[in-house]
Amino acid sequence: MTANTLKLGLIQHASPGPPHAQPGDNLARCGALIREAAGQGATLIVTQELFTAHYFPQVEDDGLFDLAESLDPERPGPSYAALRDLAGELRVTISGSLFERRAPGVYHNTTVTFGPTGEEVGRYRKMHIPDDPRFYEKYYFTPGDLGWQTFGLPEADGRDPAARVGTLVCWDQWFPEAARLTAMKGASLLLYPTAIGYYNHPERGEPADVREQQRDAWLTMMRSHAIANGVFVAAANRVGTENDLTFWGSSFVCGPDGRLIAQASRDRDEVLLAECDLSLIEPQRRGWPFLRDRRTDSYAPLLKRLDD
Amino acid sequence: MTANTLKLGLIQHASPGPPHAQPGDNLARCGALIREAAGQGATLIVTQELFTAHYFPQVEDDGLFDLAESLDPERPGPSYAALRDLAGELRVTISGSLFERRAPGVYHNTTVTFGPTGEEVGRYRKMHIPDDPRFYEKYYFTPGDLGWQTFGLPEADGRDPAARVGTLVCWDQWFPEAARLTAMKGASLLLYPTAIGYYNHPERGEPADVREQQRDAWLTMMRSHAIANGVFVAAANRVGTENDLTFWGSSFVCGPDGRLIAQASRDRDEVLLAECDLSLIEPQRRGWPFLRDRRTDSYAPLLKRLDD
Numbered sequence: 001m002t003a004n005t006l007k008l009g010l011i012q013h014a015s016p017g018p019p020h021a022q023p024g025d026n027l028a029r030c031g032a033l034i035r036e037a038a039g040q041g042a043t044l045i046v047t048q049e050l051f052t053a054h055y056f057p058q059v060e061d062d063g064l065f066d067l068a069e070s071l072d073p074e075r076p077g078p079s080y081a082a083l084r085d086l087a088g089e090l091r092v093t094i095s096g097s098l099f100e101r102r103a104p105g106v107y108h109n110t111t112v113t114f115g116p117t118g119e120e121v122g123r124y125r126k127m128h129i130p131d132d133p134r135f136y137e138k139y140y141f142t143p144g145d146l147g148w149q150t151f152g153l154p155e156a157d158g159r160d161p162a163a164r165v166g167t168l169v170c171w172d173q174w175f176p177e178a179a180r181l182t183a184m185k186g187a188s189l190l191l192y193p194t195a196i197g198y199y200n201h202p203e204r205g206e207p208a209d210v211r212e213q214q215r216d217a218w219l220t221m222m223r224s225h226a227i228a229n230g231v232f233v234a235a236a237n238r239v240g241t242e243n244d245l246t247f248w249g250s251s252f253v254c255g256p257d258g259r260l261i262a263q264a265s266r267d268r269d270e271v272l273l274a275e276c277d278l279s280l281i282e283p284q285r286r287g288w289p290f291l292r293d294r295r296t297d298s299y300a301p302l303l304k305r306l307d308d
Numbered sequence: 309m310t311a312n313t314l315k316l317g318l319i320q321h322a323s324p325g326p327p328h329a330q331p332g333d334n335l336a337r338c339g340a341l342i343r344e345a346a347g348q349g350a351t352l353i354v355t356q357e358l359f360t361a362h363y364f365p366q367v368e369d370d371g372l373f374d375l376a377e378s379l380d381p382e383r384p385g386p387s388y389a390a391l392r393d394l395a396g397e398l399r400v401t402i403s404g405s406l407f408e409r410r411a412p413g414v415y416h417n418t419t420v421t422f423g424p425t426g427e428e429v430g431r432y433r434k435m436h437i438p439d440d441p442r443f444y445e446k447y448y449f450t451p452g453d454l455g456w457q458t459f460g461l462p463e464a465d466g467r468d469p470a471a472r473v474g475t476l477v478c479w480d481q482w483f484p485e486a487a488r489l490t491a492m493k494g495a496s497l498l499l500y501p502t503a504i505g506y507y508n509h510p511e512r513g514e515p516a517d518v519r520e521q522q523r524d525a526w527l528t529m530m531r532s533h534a535i536a537n538g539v540f541v542a543a544a545n546r547v548g549t550e551n552d553l554t555f556w557g558s559s560f561v562c563g564p565d566g567r568l569i570a571q572a573s574r575d576r577d578e579v580l581l582a583e584c585d586l587s588l589i590e591p592q593r594r595g596w597p598f599l600r601d602r603r604t605d606s607y608a609p610l611l612k613r614l615d616d
Contacts, residue, residue: 127603127606128601128602128603129601130601132595132597143603147606148606148609148615171601174535174536174596174598175536175598175601175602175603176484176485176488176532176536177484177488177602177603177607177610178603180484180485180610181606181607181609181610181615184609184610184612184614184615184616185609185614185615185616186614186616213565213566213567216566216567217531217535217565217566220528220531220532220535220566221532221535221536223525223528223532224484224528224529224531224532227482227525227528227529228482228483228484228529257521257525258521258524258525258528259521259524287440288482289440290482290483291613291614293436293437293438293479293483294436294483294485294613295435295436295451295483295485295486296610296611296612296613298435298455298456298489299485299489299610299611300611301456301489301492301493302485302488302489302492302604302607302610302611303604303607303608303610303611304492304604305599305602305604306492306493306494306599307456307489307492307493307494308492308493308494
């Protein structure tokens, strides 16, 4: 553990309660795990995606928009206020994934980060929105309009004051562009609050080998972002079965060489701790200088849908 | 094996002979393996990177530019002529990686593809050029100026006439942009002639765990391109020790879900055959519709070096 080591805590848990659970149910469960992480020395703590409730986008129901909360610092909803107060009380940084009610009819899947003085230090609205059977997110979430986001770490920790952390969310993890753009903004670590699992219907669900392929593909994509960009990558995923979905947990942290540093179980509530030595990034990037060699003169078609 | 299955043959071999070997030495060795692949039913055959000689960029020596050959169809060098004639004779498509002498002082790392009538059907000049100790490629290779390239497959094979194959080379494999841009041009399969290995010096070489991490990172990045783009990915790598480098072979093909279909040994000359059912691409992309959801409105900073 060097002076440049960041101690990260990922919060992985089930979300019990009825589909229309009130946010408070899982706030308490998650809050207890955040306290445990801080007690074990984590200074940056990350929740899973939309941790306050069941994974509600399994159905399209306009009553479920009622789960969204104000993230206006002047008039915050209960989850914003709870995370803000917890960060200040525990003197840690917390990135929490929340369902944002921005205006009537405009809702986002948003990560808000609070620093150890309790102030908001970062906000990211999920940019890539999925829509698949049982993941009807395009119905609920307006695509993010804040662009690619990073936040700074407290200088008091003695780390490189330039070190920054990038916030992305779940579906973003399948897009190399999102990881690249956030790393290009100076992120040393990419955080992905996540809600990913498989369809568990006994007849129409996915066979075991497909489930395993999906989980492996998820890890492969995420580790590739670490390698391609020379950054740490961390994902906090939920566990448990909710209706037709079983979330596969496996929250993890990998280093800038793509190797796993820590990984949680597939099925238990856990605090996953990992020490990220940010001083490993520069030698990794000197050894594999991909950022030096990008052919920026030839990337213009990336701004198109297809190059046809 | 459906009507839409492409039988691919990857050629993996050592490159014996002195550092200043004449191209002919390995043309004969590779030619025999190409014949073997065609004999086993491969209709698309791919060589490893710069297969005609030792991996010469381990040193900077201006005499080694003499290894470069004309790829002018009117006045071709011996390797171009040999591959062209072999494709026509065997009635197969061959993608061969050659050291191109384009003009005095302008040399490229180029893949030329010949169709089953012997005509040239595609040409790609390596876009991303590495430069690390023992991989002094920036000295030898002018960065490619043909952009991202695909070639079509013969319609006579009964496959989707729109199916195209993308050609990339080695160092390109670390850049998600290269895979994306080539897939966006319609490629169903990405080919990567490759020369990758580890530094084997007994005292200053890389320890075993780093070697293994590097090989794993290479496979991880390549499989991530398959997953992110819903395409087949194939790499043909060399084997054997040449001066300070030991190439790790492991040539492979993976499907659009990222799973390995076939993989060669780390150390033997081999023809690796793989059946690529191109009809798997569309259901894969329907299941994971990443190309639908790209946030092209927010990717403009990808055209910069860093977004600082």
